Amino acid sequence: MRLEAGQVAVVTGAASGIGLAMARRFAAEGLKVVLADVEAAALDKAFTRLREEGAEVLARTVDVSEPDSVASLADAVYDAFGAVHVLCNNAGVGSGAEGRMWEHDPADWKWAFAVNVWGVFHGIQAFVPRMIASGEPGHVVNTSSGDGGIAPLPTASVYAVTKAAVVTMTESLYAHLKAEHARVGASVLFPGPHMLRTGLWESHRNRPARYAKQRPRKTPYRSLDQWEAAMKEAGHEVAFTPVEEVAEHVVDGIRADRFWMLPAGEHSDRQIRARARSMLDRADPTYLESFVLD
Numbered sequence: 221m222r223l224e225a226g227q228v229a230v231v232t233g234a235a236s237g238i239g240l241a242m243a244r245r246f247a248a249e250g251l252k253v254v255l256a257d258v259e260a261a262a263l264d265k266a267f268t269r270l271r272e273e274g275a276e277v278l279a280r281t282v283d284v285s286e287p288d289s290v291a292s293l294a295d296a297v298y299d300a301f302g303a304v305h306v307l308c309n310n311a312g313v314g315s316g317a318e319g320r321m322w323e324h325d326p327a328d329w330k331w332a333f334a335v336n337v338w339g340v341f342h343g344i345q346a347f348v349p350r351m352i353a354s355g356e357p358g359h360v361v362n363t364s365s366g367d368g369g370i371a372p373l374p375t376a377s378v379y380a381v382t383k384a385a386v387v388t389m390t391e392s393l394y395a396h397l398k399a400e401h402a403r404v405g406a407s408v409l410f411p412g413p414h415m416l417r418t419g420l421w422e423s424h425r426n427r428p429a430r431y432a433k434q435r436p437r438k439t440p441y442r443s444l445d446q447w448e449a450a451m452k453e454a455g456h457e458v459a460f461t462p463v464e465e466v467a468e469h470v471v472d473g474i475r476a477d478r479f480w481m482l483p484a485g486e487h488s489d490r491q492i493r494a495r496a497r498s499m500l501d502r503a504d505p506t507y508l509e510s511f512v513l514d
C-alpha cells in the first residue's frame with residue numbers, strides 16, 4: 221500500500237526496541253502514530269521523544285494479553301484519529317524458561333503465549349474489522365522471529381513455539397483477507413538478519429503477578445551484555461542489526477505489500493532450506509542450532 225502523511229499507524233510494544241524504531245519511522249513518513257505498551261515509564265519517554273521530533277502521537281498503556289485492554293485501545297484510537305491504516309502487533313517477551321521442556325515452569329508458557337500469541341490475536345480482533353470496513357488501504361504486520369518462525373533455538377524453545385504460532389496465524393490472516401477481497405494486507409516480520417540490542421533480554425521487567433513463576437529460577441537471568449561476553453569468550457563474534465534497519469525493512473515491505481518481511485541472510489536461508497529438506501526427505505532435524513546449547 222502507499223504510505224501517506226496523515227495516515228495512522230498503531231504499534232504495540234512501542235515503548236522500546238523495534239516497536240519504538242517502527243513508530244519513529246512511520247512518524248518520519250508523516251503518519252500519526254499510536255504507541256501502545258505495558259511499561260508506563262518507558263512509554264512516557266517514547267511519547268515525549270516522538271512529540272519532540274514533531275510527530276502527532278497518542279500513547280496508551282495497554283496489556284496486549286488482555287482482550288479488553290486492546291479493545292479499549294482500538295476505541296481510543298478511532299475516537300482520536302477516526303482510522304487505522306497500519307497495525308503492528310509487535311509486543312513480545314522472552315519466557316524466562318529454564319532447562320529441558322519437561323522441567324519448564326508452566327507459568328512461563330502461559331505468560332509467553334498470553335503476550336506473544338494471544339496479544340497478536342487480540343490486536344487482529346480489535347482492529348481488523350474496522351480496518352476492512354473503512355474500505356481504505358491498510359496493512360497488518362505481526363512480529364515473529366527467526367527463532368521459531370524459521371527454526372527453533374532449543375535453548376529458547378517456549379519463545380520459539382510462540383513465534384512459530386505467529387507465522388501460522390499471519391499466513392491464515394493473509395488467506396482470510398484475500399478471501400474477503402479486503403484492501404488490508406498482512407505481513408510477518410522476522411527482525412534481523414542479526415541479533416538486536418533491545419530490551420527483550422530483560423522481558424521479566426514487565427511480567428505481571430498473575431503469570432508469576434511458580435518456582436524461582438535456578439540461575440539468574442542473563443543480560444544481553446553477559447551473553448555477548450560469553451559468546452566472545454567461546455570464540456563467536458556476535459553481529460547486531462540496528463533497530464532502524466528493521467523499521468526500514470518494514471516500511472519497504474508495506475509499500476511493496478510483501479508478506480515475508482524476511483531480510484536477506486545466509487544463515488536464515490540455510491536454515492529454511494535445511495528444514496524444508498529434512499521434511500521432504502523425512503529425515504531427522506539435524507539443522508537445529510546447537511552452539512548455544514548447554
Ligand SMILES: NC(=O)c1ccc[n+]([C@@H]2O[C@H](COP(=O)([O-])OP(=O)(O)OC[C@H]3O[C@@H](n4cnc5c(N)ncnc54)[C@H](O)[C@@H]3O)[C@@H](O)[C@H]2O)c1
Pocket residue numbers: 232233234235236237238239256257258259262282283284285310311312313335363364365366410411414415416417418419420421423426
Ligand atoms: N530483540 C531481538 O533480537 C528480536 C528478534 C526477533 C524478534 N523480536 C521480537 O520483536 C518484538 C519487539 O521486541 P524487542 O526486541 O524490541 O524487545 P523490547 O523488550 O525492547 O520491546 C518489547 C516491548 O513490548 C512491551 N511489552 C511487553 N509485554 C507487553 C504487554 N503484555 N502488552 C504490551 N506491551 C508489552 C515491552 O514493554 C517493550 O516495550 C517482540 O515481539 C520480540 O519477540 C526481537
